[in-house]
Amino acid sequence: CHTAHIACKFSELLTKIDRRTGKEIEATPKFVKSGDSCIVKMVPSKPMCVETFQKYAPLGRFAVRDMKQTVAVGVIKDVTKKETGGKTTKAAEKALKKK
Numbered sequence: 459c460h461t462a463h464i465a466c467k468f469s470e471l472l473t474k475i476d477r478r479t480g481k482e483i484e485a486t487p488k489f490v491k492s493g494d495s496c497i498v499k500m501v502p503s504k505p506m507c508v509e510t511f512q513k514y515a516p517l518g519r520f521a522v523r524d525m526k527q528t529v530a531v532g533v534i535k536d537v538t539k540k541e542t543g544g545k546t547t548k549a550a551e552k553a554l555k556k557k
Contacts, residue, residue: 470498471488509534511535
């Protein structure tokens with residue numbers, strides 16, 4: 459199965475949403491109950507390849523699991539990309555010098 463298993467942290471609950479209408483019920487809720495819909499900010503523990511659901515649906519879905527049970531499913535609305543320096547290999551440096 460082509461899935462990534464990466465630990466993520468819920469950094470904040472942004473809004474609670476009505477499931478039927480899609481309208482915002484509450485801004486920055488303290489908690490959400492079973493059956494509620496919400497928009498959250500999740501931070502992965504290491505880099506992962508995702509995309510917004512609008513741009514590319516297969517990379518825009520996720521499932522949250524706890525103790526081998528699925529506790530939440532959803533779609534990715536927005537991605538904040540982190541700029542990293544990254545390491546370049548010796549072979550890549552050599553190729554750049556030739557150009």
